[in-house]
């Protein structure tokens with residue numbers, strides 16, 4: 001089964017590299033990319049064939065669309081004449097609905113929507129997938145296998161996609177923002193930057209591993225760290241005073257709303 005990736009930016013390359021790491025034969029992969037310099041870079045790095053979008057759509061069994069949501073309409077108009085019943089179109093774009101895609105491709109082309117995230121680059125991705133209306137179990141299982149090569153996969157109803165985008169799609173950026181903030185705070189407290197970075201990164205990895213391996217509720221894990229009258233309680237009080245919890249809620253609502261706007265084409 002051949003797979004084409006149209007749009008080889010950050011997420012397109014993440015998907016491509018995951019497929020290569022998972023042992024997909026490079027001669028079964030192809031890339032459509034607008035920027036010729038970027039296309040050459042990927043050709044050299046992976047030995048993958050870079051072709052026109054139309055050729056990719058004509059030749060591949062599965063066509064993964066990884067362009068910006070704002071470019072999706074143009075790309076679909078370009079490739080639609082090449083698509084045929086039985087092919088599978090997988091969209092990784094935020095906001096873009098399966099109905100939007102189905103309205104622009106020939107009848108009988110199956111569509112699956114995916115919301116991946118960048119930790120897929122280290123095989124720790126979280127991808128949510130939703131079927132379009134002409135998609136059967138085999139199509140969904142195929143996309144599940146495609147995304148499982150880079151991490152976990154969850155099937156969700158499409159109506160949850162905007163919220164999922166706000167959590168796991170954009171989520172790595174929130175975590176990196178917190179990490180960056182903690183490192184800066186460490187430097188402010190007088191630690192060398194390298195020391196602060198090592199402390200923060202290992203604390204993050206250790207905490208994430210505890211969450212995953214113990215399955216214990218985060219509130220319980222937080223309470224275990226919070227000694228009565230101790231340092232953690234003092235720190236957590238400041239986070240509450242500065243409304244960090246409310247800030248996360250507002251941030252994720254904003255991301256969810258932006259995903260809805262992208263669906264409207266703005």
Ligand SMILES: NC(=O)C1=CN([C@@H]2O[C@H](COP(=O)(O)OP(=O)(O)OC[C@H]3O[C@@H](n4cnc5c(N)ncnc54)[C@H](OP(=O)(O)O)[C@@H]3O)[C@@H](O)[C@H]2O)C=CC1
Pocket residue numbers: 006007008009010011012032033034035038053066067068069071074075092093094115116117118169170
């Ligand atoms: N980055 C992330 O963490 C995540 C991204 N996504 C989704 O993935 C998609 C891509 O995002 P991202 O990789 O960050 O964006 P990028 O801008 O890095 O990648 C998109 C690539 O597609 C190229 N492109 C634009 N138009 C065309 C075209 N007509 N034919 C072929 N290539 C084209 C772009 O070129 P140019 O720059 O010249 O326009 C660019 O190289 C988006 O829809 C986004 O919502 C989903 C989850 C996470």
Ligand SMILES: O=C(O)[C@@H]1CCC=N1
Pocket residue numbers: 094165169170
């Ligand atoms: O910021 C964005 O729009 C994309 C979608 C989720 C993560 N990055």
